[in-house]
Amino acid sequence: MGEEWGADTPWQYFTDHIDPWLAQTVAEGRRKEFAAHGWDAADVPDPQDEATFLRSKLDWEQRHHEPYLGLHAWYRELIALRRARPELTDPRLDRVQADFDEDARWLLVRRGRLRIAANLGGQAVRLPLGQRGTGVLAASSPGVAIKQDTVTMPPATFAVIETRAAGSGVMSRRLTRPGGRRGRRGRPSCAPSASG
Secondary structure, three states: OHHHHHOOOOOOOOOOOHHHHHHHHHHHHHHHHOOOOOOOOOHOOOOOOHHHHHHOOOHHHHOOOOOOOHHHHHHHHHHHHHHOOOHHHHOOHHEEEEEEEOOEEEEEEEOOOOOEEEEEEOOOOOEOOOOOOOEEEEEEOOEEEEEEEEEEEEEOEEEEEEEOOOOOOOOOOOOOHHHHHOOOHHOOOOOOOOOO
């Protein structure tokens, strides 16, 4: 429905009932349902009106222009990372640990060697990774910084961070796009490099 590029077209309920009685009953039911939530009946879109359907159609060209283009690239980057890293698709919840602070508004999820960090607050936070961080695989904005076994997260930021395997002295390589290019807006891409 366009969420992956931040589509601003509405997603309104529409129908194409042939039976006039059913069409009218559905439309009246919608008006009553919305009235219970404080809507004026005149503001409730008629599900049988073709205009309701047409307003709800996606504008597929949006995804090729800013600001939609950046969000679409971010979704693609995260999907590629999910495909590349088994930790992100492992259904065993006993292998997932999470820490959070409701007051400071941050969350840190540990899945294998990966850390998924989110700072939803208005201040930068410094979070313990539990292991030495080896790279930022994806970040929603610049400024995510790893120092030893902590990560500093700017306000309103999300990042996927790789850590060193327990007992390993080997640093892992950062995933980049073919040709070694970094992701859009300075974020490292998560697509495997052409060399490996």
